Amino acid sequence: MVIGVPTEIKNNENRVGITPGGVYELTKRGHTVYIQKDAGINSGFVNQQYIDAGANILDTIEEVYAIAQMIVKVKEPIAPEYTLIKKDQIVFTYFHFASSEPLTKAMIASGATCIAYETVEEADRSLPLLTPMSEVAGRMSIQQGARYLEKPVKGRGVLLGGVPGVSPGKVLVLGAGVVGIQAAKMAAGLGAHVTILDISMKRLRYVNDIMPPHVVTEFSNEFNIRKHIKTHDLIIGGVLIPGAKAPKLITRDMLKEMRPGTVIVDVAVDQGGCVETSKPTTHQDPVFIIDDVVHYCVANMPGAVPYTSTVALTNVTLPYVLKLADKGWETACAQDEVLKKGVNIVSGDVVYEEISEVFDIPYTPLAI
Template sequence: MKIGIPKEIKNNENRVGMTPAGVFELIKNNHTVYVQSTAGEGSGFFDADYESVGATILPTIQDVYAESDMIVKVKEPIEEEYDLIKPNQVLFTYFHFASSEALTLAMLKSNAVCIAYETVEDEEGTLPLLTPMSEVAGRMAIQQGAKYLEKPIKGKGILLGGVPGVPPGKVLILGAGVVGIQAAKMAAGLGAHVTILDVNMKRLRYVNDIMPSHVITEFSSEYNIRKHIKTHDLIVGGVLIKGAKAPKLITRDMLKDMHPGAVIVDVAVDQGGCIETTKPTTHEDPTYIIDDVVHYCVANMPGAVPYTSTVALTNVTLPYILKLANKGWEVACDEDKLLAKGLNIVKGTCVLEEIEEAFGWNVSC
């Protein structure tokens, strides 16, 4: 199979779809790999690194799409790429269709096969291709939140860990999934007081078992959320419903109850956000303020640490890429029902119910 790795063109997206080590494995399996020139430089991988393992470097993104049977990316195609996608071409990347009707309609029109990293499952029902980026984003949420709590950038002026004689900052985490647990680890490590909310008691028991005593678990309800936002300095939104829009757990009217200079980091922004006032931002312009509350809603947070993110992503995607390349998408998905859960759009048809629900479509796409 001919596999293409284009350069990401989303704002400040420095990750790349595959490391040279991953490309080496594909070429060892007798596949042809096309890499767009400079595609890996943002992650610390250079054209010579890819050429040394047998990849062919192509000068433009148009060339990569034109030559490839399967495109391996990090982020969803953006508008400039829509017309480059060929009918029957396989796209394997993060799509998060539920957050963008325009993207969904464009991929339907393309007649391509869209396999989304974020809906592939494993035997335990978890999302193995989303997990590493959720781990990165969860940890980054605390780094960024701590930074934006600083007064020069309109924050409350709180040091999360406090100092002797001064109490630590308070962090509220919505969701005890991968993002929430990683955020809690980072915040607890800094010495912050952490409260983590979820509706899944099994997850809360797990958090209670593994976290230090200054990480408090509570059942998630509107009452508890309204109570805690009045006293917490940093709120991390880490709620995920596979393939669907995130629920709005903090509404616009709740912001008035928060302290001026409090910070919201909504990691769920890719799925529409779990804060009503969330709107996607970029690393170039990451924050905005509503009712004196700082919002950090960057839709590709791991793109700021591209080396770590690219290596972590390739570690988990490579076995699936090899399976798709070796067997073709139809056989691979027929034999592996958990990989088949990654199928979101197939040649002009939605095959994931959550997409239809997100846009109120009550008939087949």
């Protein structure tokens, strides 16, 4: 198969779809790989490393899309890429369709086969291709949140870990999934007091077992959320419904109950956000303020640490890339139920039910 890896053109997206090591695994199996010139440079991988691994270098994004049978990316295609995607081309990347109707309709119109990293799902409901980026984003949420709590950037002026004689900052984590646990781990490591909320008692018991005593758990409901937002300095939104929009756990009126300078980091923003006032931002312009509450809503947080993120992503995506390249998408998905759940759109048909529900688009069951 011919695989193309374009440069990511989303604002401040520095990751690349595959490492030179991943290219080597593909080429040694007889596949042809085309990498756009300098696609990996911001992740620490220069053109020569890809050439040494067996790849061919193309100058433009148009050339990569034109020649490839399968495109391997990191983030969803953006408007300039829509017309480059061809009928029957496989596009394997993060899509987050539920948060963007224009993207969804563009991919339907393209006739391509869209396989989304974020909906590849194990039997236990875990998301193997989302997990490493959720780990990165969860850890970064505390790193960025701590920064924006500083007064020069309009935060409350609180040091999360405190100092002797001064109480530590308080962190509220919404969701005890991968993002939430990684955020709680980082915040606890800094010495902050952490409260983590979830609707799953199984997850809360797990958190209670593995976390130190200054991480406390409570059941998630509106009453408890309203109670805690009044006293916590940093709020992390880490909820996820696979393939669907995130629920709005913090509404606009709740901002009035927070103290001025409270910081919200909405990691769920790429799925629509779990805060009503959230809107996607970029690393170039990451925050905005509403009712004196600082909102950090960068939709591609791991793009700020591209070396770590690219290696972590290739570690988990490469086995599936190899299956798709070796067998074609239909055979690969017919033989692998986990990968099959990643198929969202095929030849103009929406085959992932949650997407059809969000946009009221007809649902067509995947027939393989």
